[in-house]
Amino acid sequence: MGAALGAQAQGVKSLAGGQRQIVVDGSLIVVIYLVSTFVLKAIKSLHDYRLKNKLIEKDLPQEIFGQFLQPEKNEAGHQSIKIFFVLACAGIGLSAIAFFNPSLVAIFAIMSFSIAGSFLAYFIYLKRSV
Numbered sequence: 001m002g003a004a005l006g007a008q009a010q011g012v013k014s015l016a017g018g019q020r021q022i023v024v025d026g027s028l029i030v031v032i033y034l035v036s037t038f039v040l041k042a043i044k045s046l047h048d049y050r051l052k053n054k055l056i057e058k059d060l061p062q063e064i065f066g067q068f069l070q071p072e073k074n075e076a077g078h079q080s081i082k083i084f085f086v087l088a089c090a091g092i093g094l095s096a097i098a099f100f101n102p103s104l105v106a107i108f109a110i111m112s113f114s115i116a117g118s119f120l121a122y123f124i125y126l127k128r129s130v
Contacts, residue, residue: 019104082122089118 055064093114097107 022104078126081125085118085122085125086115089114089121 093111096110102110
C-alpha cells in the first residue's frame, strides 16, 4: 500500500514537471514567433524602401508611382483587431480550462479550437468590412 502511494506521489511530481516543460516550450515558441515576425517585417520594410528608390529613379508615371507609394491604411487597424480576437478567444479558452480542469490532451484541443475560432471571427470581420 505504501509503495502504491509513493508511486502515485512520484507520478504527480513528474506531471508538474511535465506541465512546467510545456510552459517553457510554449514560451519558447512565442519568442521564436515574435523574433521571426520582427525579422520578416524588417526585411519587408527594407524591400519597400529599395522599391521606392528604384521607382523614383525610373521616373514612372504618377499613377503607378502613387500605387506603390501609398501607405497601407487599414493594415494597422486590422492587425489590432486580429490581436484582439486572438487574445479574447485565448482568454475564453483559458477560462474554460480553469473551469472544467480537463486532461492535458483536452487542454490542447480547447486552446486549438479557441485560436481557430479567433481566426474564423477575424476572417468574418474582414469579409464584412470589405
